[in-house]
Amino acid sequence: MKHSYIIGILTLMIGSIILSCNKKDDYMAYTPGKGSPSITSVYTYSQYKYNDTTITTHSSYDTSGNLTTYTDTTIGNTLIGLDSATSYGNLGEYYVIHGKNLGSATEVYFNGTQAYFNRALGTDETIIVQIPSTTPYRKPRATDSLTVVNLYGKASYPFMIIAPAPTIQVSNGVSNYNFKNGSVDTLYGVGFASTDNLYIKGVSSSSASKGLMDQVDILSVNDSVMIVKFPDSKITQGNLLFAYTQTDGSKDTAISSTVFNNIDKAYQIFANDNTQNGWGSWSWDAAGISTDYAKSGTKTFSMKFSGGGWKVDGLRQGGGGASDGLAYSADWQYLVFWVKGGNKAQTAYIQWGDGGLGQNAVNDITIAANKWQFFKIPISSLKWNTTSTTWSDNKGSKLNTVGFFMKSNDDDEVYYFDDIMVVK
Known part of the structure; x- marks a missing residue:
C-alpha cells in the first residue's frame, strides 16, 4: 500500500513537470524553437523621414572675364516605407x-x-x-x-x-553663441568626424541674413569635439551647415538648430571689451569694466548689487534724451547678453526703454548662481519702460536704457556681463 502511494505521488509530480514545461511560454502565445537561431x-x-539638403554652386563670367559665384540650397525629403x-x-x-x-x-x-x-x-x-x-x-x-x-x-x-549626422548637443553644445571675424569656437556633440566642409547659413527669419552663406574653417575635429574659426560675414544670425560623408560613402548635409549671432553686425552696447556707440554706466551701485572674468574677450562689464536694498545697475546711451539712442526698426529682433552669476540664483528685472533706470518689476529673468548663462530675448516680448506695451508700440522712441533691477537680495552680488547687443 505504501509502495503504491509513493508511485502515485511520483506520477503526479512528473505530470506536473510536463504540464509546466508546456505552459511556461504560454504568456508569449508561441512555443520557442529548440535549435540554433x-x-x-x-x-x-516604422516610417522614417530624412531632410536632405543639396548645396549647388553656380559660376559665371562677365564680358571682362570676372568670375562670379553664388550658392543656393534645396531641401528635399526621403521616405522609407x-x-x-x-x-x-x-x-x-x-x-x-x-x-x-x-x-x-x-x-x-x-x-x-x-x-x-x-x-x-x-x-x-x-x-x-x-x-x-x-x-x-x-x-x-x-x-x-x-x-x-x-x-x-x-x-x-x-x-x-x-553614423549620426553631425549634431551639436542641445545643452552646453558650444563655448560661445556669438562670433565675429576670426573668432574661435568649440562645438560639442556627435558625428563631427564625418564632416567634409562647414558653413554658416543665415536664418530665414532674419531679413538681414536670409539667403546668405559663408564657409567656416575647421581647425581640429574628432567625433565629439570640433574647433572652428568664423569668417568675416554679413550674416547677423546663422546656423551651422555640415556637409558630410555618410557611413556608406554617400554625401549629405545637416543643419544645426543652434543659432550663432554676429557681434560685428549687431548693435553693440557692451562688446569687444568696452562700451560702444556712446553707451556708458548709469548705475546706482558700483559698476564698470572688469578683467576678473570674460567670455568673448578679456573684459566684462561688472555690476554690483549690494544686499539689503533695492538696486538698479545698467547702461544708458548719451544723456538719455529723446534724441539719444537706437531708433526703432522692425528688423531688430533680439536683446542678447552673457552674464556670470553670483552667490545664489537671483531674479532680476530688465529695464528696457527710454525712461532711465528705475525700480520696475518687469521683464524678469533668473540668473543662475556662479556660472555663465546666455540670454537671447525676443524684443517683441520686452515691456517698454514701466508700461505693458513693447517697443513696436512706441516706434517714435529711441532705445537708450538697458539695465537690471534687483529687489532686496540678502547677499552682495556681483554680476559680469559680456556681449550686450541688439541683433537683427
Missing part, C-alpha cells in the same frame, strides 16, 4: 529581426553592444529591438554585425550602423 532579414519598424527591408540602421531606432528559433533568444548585439528587447513583443520568427545609442559606428570598433544568441547557439548577420 538564424537571421534571414532585418526590417524597419513602413516595414521595409534594410541592411543598416540608426542609433536609437527600432528594427524587426526576422529568422528562425528567435523565441528562445537571450541576447542581441549590434557591433558588440548588447541591446534590450522584450521577448513578449516578438515571435519565434521575429525580435523587435532598439539599437543602443552607445553602439560603435566607426571602425575598428564597428564590425558591421548583428548577433542573436539563444539557448542553443548564436547567429550573425551583416548590418551597418549609420
Whole structure:
C-alpha cells in the first residue's frame, strides 16, 4: 500500500513537470524553437523621414572675364516605407529581426553592444529591438554585425550602423553663441568626424541674413569635439551647415538648430571689451569694466548689487534724451547678453526703454548662481519702460536704457556681463 502511494505521488509530480514545461511560454502565445537561431532579414519598424539638403554652386563670367559665384540650397525629403527591408540602421531606432528559433533568444548585439528587447513583443520568427545609442559606428570598433544568441547557439548577420549626422548637443553644445571675424569656437556633440566642409547659413527669419552663406574653417575635429574659426560675414544670425560623408560613402548635409549671432553686425552696447556707440554706466551701485572674468574677450562689464536694498545697475546711451539712442526698426529682433552669476540664483528685472533706470518689476529673468548663462530675448516680448506695451508700440522712441533691477537680495552680488547687443 505504501509502495503504491509513493508511485502515485511520483506520477503526479512528473505530470506536473510536463504540464509546466508546456505552459511556461504560454504568456508569449508561441512555443520557442529548440535549435540554433538564424537571421534571414532585418526590417524597419516604422516610417522614417530624412531632410536632405543639396548645396549647388553656380559660376559665371562677365564680358571682362570676372568670375562670379553664388550658392543656393534645396531641401528635399526621403521616405522609407513602413516595414521595409534594410541592411543598416540608426542609433536609437527600432528594427524587426526576422529568422528562425528567435523565441528562445537571450541576447542581441549590434557591433558588440548588447541591446534590450522584450521577448513578449516578438515571435519565434521575429525580435523587435532598439539599437543602443552607445553602439560603435566607426571602425575598428564597428564590425558591421548583428548577433542573436539563444539557448542553443548564436547567429550573425551583416548590418551597418549609420553614423549620426553631425549634431551639436542641445545643452552646453558650444563655448560661445556669438562670433565675429576670426573668432574661435568649440562645438560639442556627435558625428563631427564625418564632416567634409562647414558653413554658416543665415536664418530665414532674419531679413538681414536670409539667403546668405559663408564657409567656416575647421581647425581640429574628432567625433565629439570640433574647433572652428568664423569668417568675416554679413550674416547677423546663422546656423551651422555640415556637409558630410555618410557611413556608406554617400554625401549629405545637416543643419544645426543652434543659432550663432554676429557681434560685428549687431548693435553693440557692451562688446569687444568696452562700451560702444556712446553707451556708458548709469548705475546706482558700483559698476564698470572688469578683467576678473570674460567670455568673448578679456573684459566684462561688472555690476554690483549690494544686499539689503533695492538696486538698479545698467547702461544708458548719451544723456538719455529723446534724441539719444537706437531708433526703432522692425528688423531688430533680439536683446542678447552673457552674464556670470553670483552667490545664489537671483531674479532680476530688465529695464528696457527710454525712461532711465528705475525700480520696475518687469521683464524678469533668473540668473543662475556662479556660472555663465546666455540670454537671447525676443524684443517683441520686452515691456517698454514701466508700461505693458513693447517697443513696436512706441516706434517714435529711441532705445537708450538697458539695465537690471534687483529687489532686496540678502547677499552682495556681483554680476559680469559680456556681449550686450541688439541683433537683427
